[in-house]
Amino acid sequence: MRETMKINMLFVAIVLLLFAGVFLVNGIAVRLDERFHLQADLTYGAVFEVGEDTRALLAALDSPVEIFVLSDTGGFGGSPYLAQAQRIIDQYSRFSSFVTLEYVDYAANPLFAVRFPELALSHGDLVVQSGGRVEHLRAQNLFYFTQLPDGNVSVVASRAEEALTSAILSVVSEERVRVALLTGNGTTDGGVFPQMLLNNNYAVQTVSMTTAVFSDFDVLLLLSPTIDLSEDIVRRLEAFLYNNGRYGKMLIYTAGAAQGALPNLDTFLAEWGIRFDDGMVFETDPERTYHFQPFYPIVRYVDERYALLLRDPSMPFLAPLARPMELIFTARDGYHLQTLLEFSETAGVRPADAPEDFTASDATRRGPLPALAVSSFHALAPDGEHLQSHILVSASTGIFDTIALQNTSVSNAEYLLNLLGDLTGREDLISIRPVSLAGRTLGITSAQAMRLGVILTGVLPLLIFAAGASVWLYRRYK
Numbered sequence: 093m094r095e096t097m098k099i100n101m102l103f104v105a106i107v108l109l110l111f112a113g114v115f116l117v118n119g120i121a122v123r124l125d126e127r128f129h130l131q132a133d134l135t136y137g138a139v140f141e142v143g144e145d146t147r148a149l150l151a152a153l154d155s156p157v158e159i160f161v162l163s164d165t166g167g168f169g170g171s172p173y174l175a176q177a178q179r180i181i182d183q184y185s186r187f188s189s190f191v192t193l194e195y196v197d198y199a200a201n202p203l204f205a206v207r208f209p210e211l212a213l214s215h216g217d218l219v220v221q222s223g224g225r226v227e228h229l230r231a232q233n234l235f236y237f238t239q240l241p242d243g244n245v246s247v248v249a250s251r252a253e254e255a256l257t258s259a260i261l262s263v264v265s266e267e268r269v270r271v272a273l274l275t276g277n278g279t280t281d282g283g284v285f286p287q288m289l290l291n292n293n294y295a296v297q298t299v300s301m302t303t304a305v306f307s308d309f310d311v312l313l314l315l316s317p318t319i320d321l322s323e324d325i326v327r328r329l330e331a332f333l334y335n336n337g338r339y340g341k342m343l344i345y346t347a348g349a350a351q352g353a354l355p356n357l358d359t360f361l362a363e364w365g366i367r368f369d370d371g372m373v374f375e376t377d378p379e380r381t382y383h384f385q386p387f388y389p390i391v392r393y394v395d396e397r398y399a400l401l402l403r404d405p406s407m408p409f410l411a412p413l414a415r416p417m418e419l420i421f422t423a424r425d426g427y428h429l430q431t432l433l434e435f436s437e438t439a440g441v442r443p444a445d446a447p448e449d450f451t452a453s454d455a456t457r458r459g460p461l462p463a464l465a466v467s468s469f470h471a472l473a474p475d476g477e478h479l480q481s482h483i484l485v486s487a488s489t490g491i492f493d494t495i496a497l498q499n500t501s502v503s504n505a506e507y508l509l510n511l512l513g514d515l516t517g518r519e520d521l522i523s524i525r526p527v528s529l530a531g532r533t534l535g536i537t538s539a540q541a542m543r544l545g546v547i548l549t550g551v552l553p554l555l556i557f558a559a560g561a562s563v564w565l566y567r568r569y570k
Contacts, residue, residue: 139250139527140179142187146257150188157191157260159184160219162198167216176527177234177252181218184256191260220259227259233291236498249500249528254291261293269294269516272309274301278318280348285492285508286313292509301325306332310341310516316348316489321357329360339471339479342515346489347415349444364467364483365420365429370444373414373461373487376452377438386452388412388490391433391463398432401510407503409433411463412490416441419462426469432511433464435487463487466515482515500528 161181168178185193196204198215205213208226213219216231234256236249262268271294273286279301286296297309301321306312306328314329321329335341345361349372361367375381375389382388390408393399411433419429440455467483490496496504 140176142180142183142253142257146184146253147187149257149260150184150191153188153190153260153264155190155222155264157188157220157222157263159191159193159256160204160221161193161195162204162213162215162217162219163195164197165195171247173235173247173250176250180250180252181256184260218256218259220256220263222260222263225263227262229255229259249498251291251527253527258291258293265293269311270309271296271311271313272304272306273298273313273315274304275299276301276317277321278316280315280489282313282315282489283492284494284497288497288505288509289512307335311512312341312343314343314345315492316346316351317354317357318348318351320354321360323356326356326360333469333481333483335481337471337473337479339469339481342482342484344484344486346486346492347417348489349413349415351415361483361485362420363427364469365422365424365427366465366467366483366485367418367420368487369416369418369441369457371416371441371446371457372444373411373416373435373439373459373463374442374452374455375435375439377436380436380438382408382410382412385412387414389414389435389439391435393432394434395430395432398507398511398514402503402506404503407501407506409504409507410491410496410499410502411435411486411488412493412496414463414488414490416457417462417465417485417487419465426471427467428470429465429467431462431465433462435459435461435463461487464491484511484515 159181165178168174182193185191198204198213205211208219208228211219211226211228213228214230218229218231218234220227220229234250234252235247236251237245238248239245271286271289273282273296275281275298286298289296294311301314302325312329312332329343333339333341333343347368351368352370358368372387373389374386376386378384380390380392382390389411391411393405393409399405414435419431421427422429437459439459439461440452441457441461442450442455446454464484464486467485468480469482471479473479491504491508496502497508498505
């Protein structure tokens with residue numbers, strides 16, 4: 093009896109020690125997590141963690157930054173995208189002692205708005221402040237949306253890190269690159285590209301090319317005009333790039349298949365070594381087309397330096413509805429041209445006046461063809477400083493479309509941000525692409541889609557039928 097009691101007491105003591113040990117280990121783990129952030133993000137691309145660029149920015153901060161979230165901590169429930177956004181927001185104060193994060197219950201504390209009378213604040217918004225400079229992020233600015241067939245909208249990607257990091261850059265940076273989107277002469281609005289620049293700390297303004305003072309800007313966007321530029325505007329573009337001998341300016345020009353003849357503009361571009369022909373580029377290789385569309389070709393990287401800057405250099409770059417481009421020379425009289433992206437040798441050109449029965453075999457001009465190129469004029473200042481201005485030329489305005497810039501399966505957004513940051517000499521360059529919580533997007537070429545279709549609708553059903561028939565025959569004649 094006494095031995096049984098000893099065994100029971102020993103058993104109880106062991107159980108109590110185990111319980112105490114569990115509580116002790118949990119308490120230590122909680123303390124360590126509060127101090128060292130002991131969590132692991134196992135999602136593809138670590139979408140719940142801020143990236144290295146953001147961490148580097150936060151580590152380099154030397155002035156206080158305040159982040160106010162107009163919601164209580166429990167206001168980000170109900171959606172995995174909201175949970176992801178909150179997880180991203182919470183990490184900013186962890187990676188920098190200069191960042192303070194405060195959740196403000198906007199409904200219970202309406203006097204908070206008195207601090208920012210110029211802002212139209214709403215529940216769920218974010219306010220970023222430093223040194224008297226303020227950035228206001230609306231809740232919807234943290235996501236990309238798409239409209240469903242039933243008329244409702246759905247979140248397709250999160251840009252919480254991109255938006256918040258850009259806001260911090262905006263309030264701590266002394267100057268921003270000034271970009272002018274030129275209007276008039278039938279230009280396009282650039283799709284979501286101007287907004288993407290705004291989201292990445294560029295100062296973007298829409299101006300008329302007839303009345304704007306070009307010298308007020310660092311970069312001009314001239315997107316597929318359909319009406320020829322006047323000689324006066326051409327001279328002003330030349331003066332802009334010359335910049336009174338200081339250079340340091342940039343023009344971004346994109347072409348479109350519907351442009352037609354533009355003699356003044358063509359003469360200006362020819363001086364920089366660029367020529368466009370009529371027609372539209374198509375692709376015959378299914379491995380290099382997007383969603384079975386021959387006029388939505390995937391281009392290849394020519395300059396490896398910019399390709400290696402991508403987080404995933406295997407991601408394709410999409411150049412829809414492109415006009416055939418040619419580089420007249422590679423170097424002449426201070427001008428230097430470089431092809432960055434090109435259509436493959438399996439690409440061709442459909443002439444603008446092609447008959448309706450035109451086929452790929454009828455094409456007289458084939459690839460490789462330049463898709464994106466930069467022409468630079470180099471000069472030396474009296475003190476020996478190297479000066480240059482650039483014209484970045486794209487054969488496709490479609491590289492700025494929503495399907496290209498907000499598509500997480502192509503590299504357009506990240507590649508263009510890296511390229512522009514390098515050409516404009518931005519030292520605070522941070523390229524953050526949107527992330528999808530749906531896993532890795534199935535971004536496949538037309539050929540891959542055909543192979544999957546054959547496998548899923550043909551091979552796999554036949555294998556299942558053969559397996560079933562084999563089992564039936566085995567049991568029938570066993």
